[in-house]
Amino acid sequence: MDILVLQILNSLFYASVLFLLAAGLSLIFGVMGIINMAHGSLYALGAYVTAWVITFAATAVHPAVLFLLLPAGALVVTAAGVVIEPVLLRPLYKRPEEYQLLITFGLLLVLEDVMRFVWGGTPLSASPLMDALGIVHVGEFVYPTYNLLVIAIGVFAALGVWAFVYRTRFGVMLRATSQDRRMASALGMNVGRVYVQAFGLGCFMAGLGGAIVVPSQAAVLGMGVEVLVLAFVVVVIGGLGSLEGALVGALIVSFVRTGVIQFYEELELAVLYLIAAAVLLVRPTGLFGRPQ
Amino acid sequence: MSLLRTQKLVKHFGDTRAVDGVDLIVSQGEFLSLVGANGAGKTTLVNLISAYLQPDSGHIFFQDQDITFLPVADRIKAGIARSFQLVNLFDDLSAFDNVALAVFSREGKTRNLFTLAEKDDAVTQETLEVLREFGIEDKRETLAGGLAQGERKLLDVAVAHALRPKLLFLDEPTSGVSTRDKAQIMDTVSSVVRAGKITAVIIEHDMDVVFKYSDRIVVMQEGSILADGSPDEIRQNGEVAAMLLGAPTST
Amino acid sequence: MILGNNGQRRSIAWRWALAIPVVVVLLAVPAFAGAYWTQLLTYGLIFAVAALGFNLLLGYTGLLSFGHSAYLGVGAYSVAFMVRYWHVSSMELYILGGVAATAIVSALFGVVCVRYTRIFFAILTLALSQVLWTVAYKFFWITGGTDGLRVPYSDLSLLGGLIHFAGDDTYNKFIHSYYYYVLVIFCACVVLMWLIVHSPFGKTLQAIRDNETRARFLGVQILQYRWLAFLVSGIFTGLAGVLWVPLNGLTTPDILYWPQSGKIVFFTVLGGFRNFSGPIIGAVVYNFLEAWVVGFTQYWQFALGVILIVLVLFVPGGLVGTLLRVLTKTTTSMQTKPKALT
Ligand SMILES: Nc1ncnc2c1ncn2[C@@H]1O[C@H](COP(=O)(O)OP(=O)(O)OP(=O)(O)O)[C@@H](O)[C@H]1O
Ligand SMILES: [Mg+2]
Numbered sequence: 001m002d003i004l005v006l007q008i009l010n011s012l013f014y015a016s017v018l019f020l021l022a023a024g025l026s027l028i029f030g031v032m033g034i035i036n037m038a039h040g041s042l043y044a045l046g047a048y049v050t051a052w053v054i055t056f057a058a059t060a061v062h063p064a065v066l067f068l069l070l071p072a073g074a075l076v077v078t079a080a081g082v083v084i085e086p087v088l089l090r091p092l093y094k095r096p097e098e099y100q101l102l103i104t105f106g107l108l109l110v111l112e113d114v115m116r117f118v119w120g121g122t123p124l125s126a127s128p129l130m131d132a133l134g135i136v137h138v139g140e141f142v143y144p145t146y147n148l149l150v151i152a153i154g155v156f157a158a159l160g161v162w163a164f165v166y167r168t169r170f171g172v173m174l175r176a177t178s179q180d181r182r183m184a185s186a187l188g189m190n191v192g193r194v195y196v197q198a199f200g201l202g203c204f205m206a207g208l209g210g211a212i213v214v215p216s217q218a219a220v221l222g223m224g225v226e227v228l229v230l231a232f233v234v235v236v237i238g239g240l241g242s243l244e245g246a247l248v249g250a251l252i253v254s255f256v257r258t259g260v261i262q263f264y265e266e267l268e269l270a271v272l273y274l275i276a277a278a279v280l281l282v283r284p285t286g287l288f289g290r291p292q
Numbered sequence: 293m294s295l296l297r298t299q300k301l302v303k304h305f306g307d308t309r310a311v312d313g314v315d316l317i318v319s320q321g322e323f324l325s326l327v328g329a330n331g332a333g334k335t336t337l338v339n340l341i342s343a344y345l346q347p348d349s350g351h352i353f354f355q356d357q358d359i360t361f362l363p364v365a366d367r368i369k370a371g372i373a374r375s376f377q378l379v380n381l382f383d384d385l386s387a388f389d390n391v392a393l394a395v396f397s398r399e400g401k402t403r404n405l406f407t408l409a410e411k412d413d414a415v416t417q418e419t420l421e422v423l424r425e426f427g428i429e430d431k432r433e434t435l436a437g438g439l440a441q442g443e444r445k446l447l448d449v450a451v452a453h454a455l456r457p458k459l460l461f462l463d464e465p466t467s468g469v470s471t472r473d474k475a476q477i478m479d480t481v482s483s484v485v486r487a488g489k490i491t492a493v494i495i496e497h498d499m500d501v502v503f504k505y506s507d508r509i510v511v512m513q514e515g516s517i518l519a520d521g522s523p524d525e526i527r528q529n530g531e532v533a534a535m536l537l538g539a540p541t542s543t
Numbered sequence: 544m545i546l547g548n549n550g551q552r553r554s555i556a557w558r559w560a561l562a563i564p565v566v567v568v569l570l571a572v573p574a575f576a577g578a579y580w581t582q583l584l585t586y587g588l589i590f591a592v593a594a595l596g597f598n599l600l601l602g603y604t605g606l607l608s609f610g611h612s613a614y615l616g617v618g619a620y621s622v623a624f625m626v627r628y629w630h631v632s633s634m635e636l637y638i639l640g641g642v643a644a645t646a647i648v649s650a651l652f653g654v655v656c657v658r659y660t661r662i663f664f665a666i667l668t669l670a671l672s673q674v675l676w677t678v679a680y681k682f683f684w685i686t687g688g689t690d691g692l693r694v695p696y697s698d699l700s701l702l703g704g705l706i707h708f709a710g711d712d713t714y715n716k717f718i719h720s721y722y723y724y725v726l727v728i729f730c731a732c733v734v735l736m737w738l739i740v741h742s743p744f745g746k747t748l749q750a751i752r753d754n755e756t757r758a759r760f761l762g763v764q765i766l767q768y769r770w771l772a773f774l775v776s777g778i779f780t781g782l783a784g785v786l787w788v789p790l791n792g793l794t795t796p797d798i799l800y801w802p803q804s805g806k807i808v809f810f811t812v813l814g815g816f817r818n819f820s821g822p823i824i825g826a827v828v829y830n831f832l833e834a835w836v837v838g839f840t841q842y843w844q845f846a847l848g849v850i851l852i853v854l855v856l857f858v859p860g861g862l863v864g865t866l867l868r869v870l871t872k873t874t875t876s877m878q879t880k881p882k883a884l885t
Binding site for chain 3 (some may be wrong): 298342344359364365368369374376380381382383384385386389392393394396397398401402403404405407410411412415451452454
């Protein structure tokens with residue numbers, strides 16, 4: 001029984017992070033029609049930056065202040081995104097979409113090596129934050145309190161993104177642009193600005209995902225690439241461009257993953273991919289995707 | 293004898309009754325014009341007959357065979373071909389290849405992996421013949437994307453024609469070209485069609501063109517057939533005249 | 544004789560005029576280059592075969608696969624399994640087995656993937672290739688896991704046992720013979736693919752790429768053609784995997800991992816995917832480029848990433864596409880057909 005609770009918590013923890021990642025990926029695709037292959041690397045960048053800042057500050061400041069530094073990674077990644085969109089992506093909107101995919105692949109290669117250059121091969125963690133919050137007891141087991149915080153952040157992020165997209169003026173512009181770019185610009189919207197903002201927001205979510213995961217799991221080289229493939233599975237299941245889809249997809253992937261690992265660890269990824277393939281066969285646009 | 297017959301054909305898009313119970317008869321060998329204001333449902337009707345869209349209800353008979361549920365490829369095999377309102381070509385292939393593809397496809401040769409396309413002399417000859425009929429033979433090496441609008445329109449029809457259909461639908465073959473090109477295109481098209489004894493249905497907004505070339509005219513309005521008759525009958529139909537006067541002459 | 548083809552005939556003559564010296568140079572390479580360079584070129588030719596297959600999908604059918612590592616891997620692992628479980632040593636049997644295995648896998652994957660286009664196709668191919676990767680990675684008692692499976696050249700025999708490399712100091716002999724072996728297969732693949740893309744089938748693929756709707760209204764059954772293209776593409780790439788593994792000496796799950804697919808995409812773009820010869824040149828150049836960059840920095844991914852970004856932004860036609868454009872600009876009077884697939 002207690003182990004079940006623990007597994008559920010683990011799944012939710014994982015789902016929170018995956019949701020942030022997949023929702024960002026989906027948002028960028030929905031608005032701009034671009035699949036950002038570097039999304040996982042931006043997530044890793046967020047993790048590294050936060051871990052680095054916290055490790056740096058841990059000796060100097062009070063743990064409570066450390067928590068204020070948690071979003072550092074997210075902010076740095078957002079800043080990167082705001083530069084990347086106009087410099088690298090904007091020249092390509094008129095070209096076939098293969099080129100957009102390729103340039104983000106190039107960015108992935110660059111980012112992976114930049115992280116290797118700056119932080120080297122040793123894992124970097126922000127464990128002081130995890131230690132600061134201690135543990136809770138789940139029956140005979142213990143569970144890090146920090147992970148509960150991550151789940152809370154995930155829930156909060158889901159609500160926040162939903163409110164943002166469906167309840168703000170900016171959200172209206174985002175949705176309008178994603179529906180019909182030409183129409184949006186004909187209505188006098190500054191599509192260029194919407195694009196920067198959407199890309200920045202997507203990057204922020206990726207960076208935040210990395211930042212909140214790193215106190216509990218150390219940042220390592222290749223983490224971005226690994227998670228990217230999972231995020232793809234999430235958006236394929238949920239439907240590219242759909243936030244609801246990202247949420248449901250993240251939950252499905254997390255729970256299935258936890259379940260499969262219990263029984264037959266070797267099949268973890270294979271099962272996930274097969275689910276994705278099965279969903280696509282039954283519903284080509286994913287569970288929540290709209291027809292192309 | 294009727295070549296094609298539709299029976300209470302219906303297609304709605306939400307509240308738009310694009311095609312609303314149309315009974316159209318096309319007779320063997322005629323040159324039929326389909327006219328009507330923008331949004332009257334002409335293109336949708338052709339889309340239904342050519343299997344671009346599935347009807348909500350109703351039936352389509354071609355040579356007395358029910359083809360309502362036949363897929364595109366089978367309708368083409370049966371002898372129905374079409375062009376598109378917006379030019380629809382293979383832009384990165386030469387004019388020659390655009391037409392040759394239709395010939396290869398008709399002859400069931402598109403599955404040949406290990407023969408050179410250009411070594412097929414029969415297809416080459418026929419392709420050149422078609423290009424010559426449409427007067428674009430000297431553009432054969434030009435990429436379709438690089439042709440002038442009038443030539444693109446002709447090539448579009450030529451590609452459909454190369455399928456050697458019994459029934460050919462042309463959706464506004466002269467839209468977007470100058471008046472001079474218009475006459476040239478229509479002369480070419482009508483001479484090819486008559487020489488090949490093809491039954492043709494053309495959608496056209498320019499009533500001068502319609503009256504000049506058609507054997508019969510069908511007028512559509514809001515998804516239904518408003519009038520149907522010879523050019524003279526249509527010319528004298530007050531209701532049609534009123535409607536057409538109020539309508540824009542081209543899209 | 545036939546009116547329409549003077550231009551094409553002339554360009555075919557040109558192509559022979561270009562191809563013969565290239566083949567002569569390729570034949571002579573081991574005579575003046577050392578084992579290192581010969582080996583590098585062998586890798587280049589092998590990946591060129593993979594790229595030929597890949598580009599049938601990207602350049603000619605308009606489908607960007609991000610999962611071609613799957614076929615490289617299936618080819619390579621088929622050989623490794625034949626070595627480990629059946630002690631096969633004949634290269635010809637490797638080729639037969641590897642090609643058969645890739646044909647089966649790509650036929651199956653194709654059924655799923657060709658229903659999608661564009662980004663969806665890319666992601667789906669990626670996902671499926673990663674299924675194979677995890678299988679190779681996790682089922683280590685069969686696949687050797689990250690240690691991989693060895694395919695030592697010393698056990699290899701070419702041409703039905705005529706050439707083998709048992710005994711000491713056979714490495715140079717192996718490199719030398721294997722180079723010619725690969726070269727012959729490479730030339731055969733080039734000719735075969737050239738035939739395919741210039742066949743009615745190849746033209747049909749290009750038509751589908753340019754305008755799916757219109758192709759459908761010529762009576763073409765799109766999915767069947769895409770599937771067949773997928774199958775042929777997978778087989779070529781699988782053959783490359785078969786050829787790769789004795790040269791590499793072992794296969795690990797890395798060959799199935801998606802950066803490997805990225806690499807295939809990379810050199811195809813490097814050479815230019817709107818040209819027949821682009822991917823070939825791209826693959827060969829890439830292998831030298833990679834060896835060179837790896838030689839002076841460990842951050843070779845960074846360098847490659849920057850090159851890719853620069854290519855996409857400023858040289859979208861790739862090396863061959865750009866070269867052709869420059870050439871046709873200077874000889875416009877001779878050429879009438881600057882943009883077509885060559
Ligand atoms: N795919 C579609 N989805 C929704 N509505 C459609 C669709 N296709 C056509 N319509 C609507 O159906 C009606 C009939 O359109 P159709 O294109 O058949 O008209 P048309 O007679 O060809 O007009 P035009 O002369 O402008 O080409 C129009 O109101 C159009 O907006
Ligand atoms: Mg119309």
